[in-house]
Amino acid sequence: MGTSVQKIKLGSNGLELEVSAQGLGCMEMSAFYGPAKPEEDMIALIHHAVDSGITFLDTSDVYGPHTNEILIGKALKGGWTEKVQLGTKFGVIYEDGKNFSIRGDPQYVRSSCEASLKRLDVDYIDIYYQHRIDTNVPIEITMRELKKLVEEGKIKHIGLCEASASTIRRAHAVHHLTAVQLEWSLWARDVEEDIIPTCRELGIGIVAYSPLGRGFLSYGPKIAEKLSKDDFRQLLPRFQQENMEKNKLIFEQLSEIAxxxxxxxAQLALAWVHHQGDDVCPIPGTTKVENLNQNIGALSIKLVAKDMAELKCIASDEAVYGDRYGNYVTWKESETPPLSSWKSE
Structure with a gap:
């Protein structure tokens, strides 16, 4: 393999979180992308990742639900905890396999954090994200509770996921955000207009999930053959057959350049994300050692301005067919209410 994994710093204000330049998204080990994978294999994969320098692990209480945090807790027993930076999330409640609800009220924030600490079997969480924004609760209220958890030593850093620029600003005014987690890849670039510049203005790190387009940028339309009946991607607009056929051109051009x-x-698509700046940490997920090794290899690929422009061109907004989520989820954020509207119980 031979690629060394550098460290980068997320956030500023003298309170940066140092993480591996590439992280490991752990979701698909337990949920959403088909059945949960064998526990022993996933623990071995996590250990291999950490030994290879991939020390930034990403999970959430909704993955399973709960089983992914339990898995990571088991993997970190016996001295592994000290070697990693751990990110988990709260706020999305998985109700019946199809419907989600979102909560950001103080009582829920606190109870979720304490439950995650127990499942992960750790004394503190390195970065705790609000997984999706609760549009019924002013973001300032959620952040105040998170700030208390920082003061109590239960979490070290605060992050948001899929938040609007104005929500990020309002949250950051209560307590500095270390990172915003968002979908960013060659075929998901809507964040570049508003969100990324806001993060950079405020000194907030960027954690890019699904940097391989949920597998499409690795396999192209062939990925359809890999999806089980209960794979969440079956419901997404971009993974419908007619859109995959149209998006095939993107994959063909990507393959040519690769x-x-x-x-x-996959390595080229991941290298493109790495070249966005040293404040960006992509967190590709995988359940296979060979894919993990390949992802690490992306760190040694050098792209020049001409390569970046060419890649940007093949997957412009106009070239991509199908929304990221479509009607399946309703968490596309509108603004949270003003702080003045909140009446505490």
Whole structure:
């Protein structure tokens, strides 16, 4: 393998979180992308990742629900905890396999954090994210509770996921945000207009989930053959057959450039995210050691301005067919209410 994994710093204000330049998204080990994978294999994969320098692990209480945090807790027993930076999330409640609800009220924030600490079997969480924004609760109220958890030593850093620029500003005014987690890849670039510049203005790190387009940028339309009946991606607009056929051109062009570079399409797509800046940490998920090794290899790929422009061009907004989520979820954020509207119980 031979690629060394550097460290980068997320956030500023002298309170940065140092993480591996690439993280490991752990969701698909337990949920959403088909059945849960064998526990022993996943623990071995996590250990291999950490030994290889991938020390930033990403999970959530909704993955399973709860089983992914339990898995990571088991993997970190016996001295592994000290070697990693751990991120988990709260706020999305998985109700019946199809419906989600979102909560950000103080009581829920606190009880979720305490439950995650127990499942992960750790004394503190390195970065605790609000997984989706509760549009019924002013963001300032959620952040005040998170700030208390920082003061109590239960969490070290605060993050938001999929938040609007104005929500990020309001949250950051209560307590500095270390990172915003968002979907960012060659075919998901709507964040570049408003969200990324806001994060950079405020000195907030960026954690990019699904940097391989949920697998499409690794396999192209062939990914359809890999999806089980209960795979969440079956419901997403971009993974419908007619859109995959149209998006095939993106994958073909990506593959052509990758062949010229002597790497795989997945490595090239991941390298593109790495080249967005040293404040960006992509967290590709995988359940296979060979894919993990390949992802690490993306760190050694060098892209020049011409390569970046060419890649940007093949997957412009106009070139991508299908929304990221469509009607399946309703968490596309509108603004949270003003603080003055909140009446505490």
């Amino acid at each position: 062949a010229q570079k002597g790497c795989t399409p």
